[in-house]
Amino acid sequence: MCKLSLCLLVAIFGCLVADSLAGVARNGDVQRQIVVVKNVRDFAAEHPGLKLQRLQKQPAGRMSGQSVRYTLGARVSGDRLVAQGADVFSYPAQKDVSVQLTYPESGAGSIVTFVELICTQDNSEGNAYVVAGGIGQRFISIVVEAKQTNSFGYQAQYFGSD
Template identity: 30%
Template sequence: MLLKSLLLLGCVALIHGAALQEQEEAAETIVNILNEEQMAKFLAENPDAIKLNREVSIQGRADYTVYKLTWTLGARKSGDTNVYNGYSDYIWFEQASNPQIIVTYPKEGTGKVVTHVSIETKQSSTSGEAYVSAGGIGQRTIQFYVRGYNTIFYAWDINIYGQ
């Protein structure tokens, strides 16, 4: 727990002002920058991680191109509610970076049964991936990792629904 706290503190210092917002049934969100060796270690430690498929769309701007990467898991169900929303403002890096978001729902104990997850990132590249490493749809917990590659800016909007 201390390691996670120190990692989170270090990441907050790196990202200068990213606004993290969470609902009251909060999940834990950690943001960090991984190199290839660290990502390989994560995949080795999580051999059952499920890689999610993504969609890519372009949101043009006058001064740069924004790519929106979207991953979804499960489906909305009658009576489910948004149990977690985490998002950030744009985080700008001095050089191309590989940011990673780790989301664990719920932060402690057991939450509602997860029905749907929607993950959206906005970044300067089309490269990214997402993995579910624990829990999942139909369970009361979920943990997933979302990673962007070779991007100079990064923002996310994550929603988890449950009943």
């Protein structure tokens, strides 16, 4: 129980640090409607003009389960870590998992230059797609899919410039 408490404390601290690192100017006038995407193929079928942008996928090394690294964009001179987040999910039986990650959660953030997602799951089957915003814009929304897994975790880092 002590390890679990320590892990939760570290996760909460990480979220607080990420929020303080963000340095995002919150503009109350900026409104964006976030649509939660449960199935990226259904979402694409409902929006015929939409071009889904797939993130680059590569193995991220062996931890517990399979680790997959997704990236988009490139680090540029003067950019910095503007946000980060992490979460872990466990399921009693294998299932397809879909998670939507959005930076920033509201308002306008820094101009996104690079995104890195490290996902840990039972296998390496899955993908990540940009469904709104993107590199060079002040927001990004990504759907991450993992296939037939009992556990799924992610660590997301967003880099940007002003």
